Amino acid sequence: MNSKIKTFESFMDDALAKSLDDFTLEPTSAPEPSVELLKVRLCFSGSDMSAEAFLSCSRSFLQKTCPLPSGSGDHPTAILLDWLGELANLVIGRLKNRLLAHEITIKISPPAFEGNWPKTKNSQSILFWHKLDGSWIGFGVENGDSEGDDDDFDSDGQSIEMEVPAEVKAKIAPKDILGKPKHQPIRILFHSQSQAPQLTGLAWSQVDQLSLHFSSGLEYTICPRTLLEQGCSSMEVEGLVMTFQRDGDLIRASIPKYNMHLSKVSRVA
CATH class of the missing domain: 3.40.1550.10 (CheC-like)
Structure with missing residues (x-):
């Protein structure tokens, strides 16, 4: 081979x-x-x-x-x-x-x-x-x-x-956080018959990690808080527009095309 x-x-x-x-x-x-x-x-x-x-x-x-x-x-x-x-x-x-x-x-x-x-x-x-x-x-x-x-x-x-590969294992969390309650991230999956690049998945596991998954196979991870701090209140990726807003400790992210609105508390406990 x-x-x-x-x-x-x-x-x-x-x-x-x-x-x-x-x-x-x-x-x-x-x-x-x-x-x-x-x-x-x-x-x-x-x-x-x-x-x-x-x-x-x-x-x-x-x-x-x-x-x-x-x-x-x-x-x-x-x-x-x-x-x-x-x-x-x-x-x-x-x-x-x-x-x-x-x-x-x-x-x-x-x-x-x-x-x-x-x-x-x-x-x-x-x-x-x-x-x-x-x-x-x-x-x-x-x-x-x-x-x-x-x-x-x-x-x-x-x-x-193919030669038998090593077994695919899930990642193991560091020892110092194994005892903490597991946080369930926000994950959404969309289905579409369109051949154009479409939003197929969304995950907001942490306040600084908002991930977008597209049918093209590309993934984008953004930090809404950093964007807002730099004076950026909207962005466009793969033809999809997202807007951001801060209300005290609450960060809001919206996708007007789908009339979708998400929010997450940015305050560190």
Whole structure:
């Protein structure tokens, strides 16, 4: 296995792990054929590569990881497919960012859930599986017709399976704060069928860390308090306008497009 394919594998594994950082994923082999899998495909292309990415999840995996409350029963198939598409966008968006750091720019297609998707002649692929409490997720990339460009993926032209990586573990808090009550941050997930960059997630875990997540895979973390102290009361990112206001110890953040208003106390106890 050449160094190029090993590097690309590490990008894939990192993108998957960070997209599901609230869970512990264990490397495993493919599930039995009897396990029903929901699949999604995204095509991406650029001047340096052209490939297809596949995300395959068992229903139980999507039920366990779906951020929407299930109420008294399981999520219906429509919700699971919606979550699968959002997850695929998030994973490939992170992969895109890693490639961008190496000056490789790619364009990503919308998720596709239908189709037989046969292998292209001379195609090469990377595939690995993880499990979570008896459920499965598989992430693979196929580079299409590689004739005349054998260095795209594996140098010997064979379909390869990723070496078993180290188990992905959740971060452990420092010892001095383990005994303190755990603060539940404000986290919101949005769903949209638009292909334009959309706000897909928002988290305000600390007064100085307001994070915005977009369907492009990009994430932005801002400090409203610092912006206000510098005389900035509004900003625009990915076409989304946010406004800020301070009322005593209370900092307010608003997104006019969604008529959304958030607030957080800035006073240190």
